[in-house]
Amino acid sequence: MIEFQAVTKQYPDGTVAVDNLDLAVEDGGITVFVGPSGCGKTTSLRMINRMIDPTGGRILLDGKDIRESDPPLLRRGIGYVIQHAGLFPHRTVLDNVATVPLLTGQSRRAARSRAGELLELVGLPAKLAKRYPAQLSGGQQQRVGVARALAADPPVLLMDEPFSAVDPIVRDDLQQQLLRLQSELDKTIVFVTHDIDEAIKLGDRVAVFRVGGRLAQYDDPSALLARPADDFVSSFVGRDRGYRALGFLDAGGVPVGPVATVRAGEQATADQLDDGWAVAVDAENRPLGWVSAELLSTMDGSVNADRLVSGGSLFEVDSSAGTTAGSLRNALDAALSSPSAVGIAIDGDGAVVGGVTADTVLAALADARRAGEVPA
Amino acid sequence: MNIDWPWPWLPANTDDIAEATGEHLYLALLPVLVGLLVSIPLGWAASRWRVARGILVPLAGVLYTIPSLALITLVPLVLGTQIIDPLNVQVPLAVYTIALLVRSVSDALRAVPSEVTAAATAVGYRPLHRFLTVELPLAVPVIVAGLRVAVVSAMSLTAVGALVGIGGLGQLITEGFLRNNGVELVAAIVLIVVIALIIDALLLLVGRIATPWTRTAKGVNS
Numbered sequence: 001m002i003e004f005q006a007v008t009k010q011y012p013d014g015t016v017a018v019d020n021l022d023l024a025v026e027d028g029g030i031t032v033f034v035g036p037s038g039c040g041k042t043t044s045l046r047m048i049n050r051m052i053d054p055t056g057g058r059i060l061l062d063g064k065d066i067r068e069s070d071p072p073l074l075r076r077g078i079g080y081v082i083q084h085a086g087l088f089p090h091r092t093v094l095d096n097v098a099t100v101p102l103l104t105g106q107s108r109r110a111a112r113s114r115a116g117e118l119l120e121l122v123g124l125p126a127k128l129a130k131r132y133p134a135q136l137s138g139g140q141q142q143r144v145g146v147a148r149a150l151a152a153d154p155p156v157l158l159m160d161e162p163f164s165a166v167d168p169i170v171r172d173d174l175q176q177q178l179l180r181l182q183s184e185l186d187k188t189i190v191f192v193t194h195d196i197d198e199a200i201k202l203g204d205r206v207a208v209f210r211v212g213g214r215l216a217q218y219d220d221p222s223a224l225l226a227r228p229a230d231d232f233v234s235s236f237v238g239r240d241r242g243y244r245a246l247g248f249l250d251a252g253g254v255p256v257g258p259v260a261t262v263r264a265g266e267q268a269t270a271d272q273l274d275d276g277w278a279v280a281v282d283a284e285n286r287p288l289g290w291v292s293a294e295l296l297s298t299m300d301g302s303v304n305a306d307r308l309v310s311g312g313s314l315f316e317v318d319s320s321a322g323t324t325a326g327s328l329r330n331a332l333d334a335a336l337s338s339p340s341a342v343g344i345a346i347d348g349d350g351a352v353v354g355g356v357t358a359d360t361v362l363a364a365l366a367d368a369r370r371a372g373e374v375p376a
Numbered sequence: 377m378n379i380d381w382p383w384p385w386l387p388a389n390t391d392d393i394a395e396a397t398g399e400h401l402y403l404a405l406l407p408v409l410v411g412l413l414v415s416i417p418l419g420w421a422a423s424r425w426r427v428a429r430g431i432l433v434p435l436a437g438v439l440y441t442i443p444s445l446a447l448i449t450l451v452p453l454v455l456g457t458q459i460i461d462p463l464n465v466q467v468p469l470a471v472y473t474i475a476l477l478v479r480s481v482s483d484a485l486r487a488v489p490s491e492v493t494a495a496a497t498a499v500g501y502r503p504l505h506r507f508l509t510v511e512l513p514l515a516v517p518v519i520v521a522g523l524r525v526a527v528v529s530a531m532s533l534t535a536v537g538a539l540v541g542i543g544g545l546g547q548l549i550t551e552g553f554l555r556n557n558g559v560e561l562v563a564a565i566v567l568i569v570v571i572a573l574i575i576d577a578l579l580l581l582v583g584r585i586a587t588p589w590t591r592t593a594k595g596v597n598s
């Protein structure tokens with residue numbers, strides 16, 4: 001547990017970056033510090049490993065005032081992932097990751113073999129181990145940064161906007177990976193971002209900061225979306241927060257109806273379609289796209305996999321698939337983005353199990369509201 | 377003036393030539409080494425504190441512009457050395473090296489990305505350890521470039537030192553002049569140039585071996 005007790009940081013030039021912060025970061029799980037630029041997130045984070053010392057108040061790590069620890073020793077027990085990775089340009093990927101084990105006195109051999117394990121853990125191919133950081137893409141560098149922070153197996157991991165400098169697709173990848181790693185390793189992670197979507201996606205608890213380093217709200221993400229504490233939080237959380245809040249509601253109550261399917265490469269006739277549409281599937285029953293009656297009439301009988309109408313997002317009935325999988329948001333989005341207005345529901349293997357419509361999702365939402373499952 | 381070309385002089389004096397060469401190397405390289413060792417902490421100070429930089433960098437610039445002969449004749453006055461003391465040449469050489477390197481070292485250290493130093497602090501390096509294993513290695517390419525200039529100029533400046541009576545290959549040049557011995561004269565000049573080129577090439581090589589990361593193509597992905 002990391003406790004901020006009345007912590008204040010005033011820089012020598014008079015800027016109060018953090019003002020009287022009281023906050024407890026629970027063990028395990030991801031706690032996100034989010035807020036506009038300059039609101040004191042980095043300052044708060046760096047006070048935890050004493051890269052910055054507070055000018056007032058104190059910080060306890062597992063009940064012990066961190067001022068009693070020697071800063072370098074304290075830091076070796078706290079992983080830190082920095083923005084833009086901050087890899088050492090003169091060391092190979094493997095040696096970057098081996099840094100902390102070496103610092104803590106492990107032999108070079110042991111440190112390197114540990115580093116090799118870590119690279120695998122963060123999903124980097126072994127052939128990258130001998131490269132220098134400049135030879136990696138931004139996303140790969142960020143993974144190395146995570147591996148380096150985890151190498152000494154610290155119980156606490158601090159991450160300062162680790163994914164902000166990569167493109168959205170890579171970012172999504174890295175976020176999924178962090179969630180997967182966290183479910184395996186169960187660290188206490190403090191994650192800084194200015195992106196509220198990222199905060200909500202990753203956070204078990206979210207601390208919203210306002211400029212001047214004041215805590216505006218500290219809550220779990222669904223409560224943040226449902227009950228913003230004030231105008232600042234509600235405007236920061238954004239306009240479509242009602243829609244995003246659906247991401248926290250389980251879609252178990254949404255009935256999955258039948259959906260017409262035709263197999264790619266096989267014969268199909270118009271009466272196999274339902275309301276003029278069918279999902280084209282492969283041999284494993286995985287969706288490839290949609291066929292309409294009109295399209296089918298131009299295909300001379302057999303379903304041509306290269307000429308399908310691309311489908312919308314998929315509703316993963318199995319909620320272990322990802323962040324919003326199995327949620328009302330996931331179900332509604334599948335329906336709204338589908339060309340046929342029927343969202344494709346898939347199971348854990350990616351096989352089509354049926355369809356959902358926006359009406360049934362909204363009906364399920366109304367039921368959940370009546371049952372008191374939706375925070376008012 | 378008639379210059380003679382007594383070729384037999386060369387084989388007859390190899391011992392003297394070798395001795396003069398050794399002396400020359402010692403006279404020239406020791407001050408460069410001392411200058412390097414002094415300029416690293418000075419450059420570090422200049423990279424770290426604005427005040428230090430404001431004093432050291434302009435001072436280095438001024439020192440570098442003082443003509444070498446002036447500096448050589450100044451040393452006995454300042455240090456109270458004898459007029460033929462090797463220090464009279466070595467001190468100016470060290471000063472030139474420092475003047476040349478302080479700015480390079482300072483700029484190179486300042487060019488280390490702040491996220492790299494922050495990351496080094498965050499993983500738990502102590503300050504000196506961080507300096508020696510992260511910041512200094514990253515400054516090596518720039519330092520080696522400065523060192524190459526320093527060594528080559530030290531080799532030729534040491535020859536000038538013969539004018540005030542210190543040894544080395546410069547002495548053979550003066551001697552060759554006085555005796556109208558063209559062989560001695562040319563041999564000394566050629567040796568100075570060749571040795572300077574060899575040391576320069578060695579430094580280049582060592583610099584490359586020490587910095588494999590600088591030769592990686594940017595943006596290579598798999």
Ligand SMILES: Nc1ncnc2c1ncn2[C@@H]1O[C@H](COP(=O)(O)OP(=O)(O)OP(=O)(O)O)[C@@H](O)[C@H]1O
Nearest residue numbers: 011013015017036037038039040041042043044194
């Ligand atoms: N070394 C410093 N000296 C003076 N002021 C500083 C210093 N570091 C940060 N500040 C100021 O403190 C405030 C908080 O800075 P901090 O870096 O913690 O913000 P942040 O929330 O991380 O912002 P961003 O999202 O832009 O990274 C800002 O007003 C900043 O200008």
Ligand SMILES: [Mg+2]
Nearest residue numbers: 041042043160
């Ligand atoms: Mg910041």
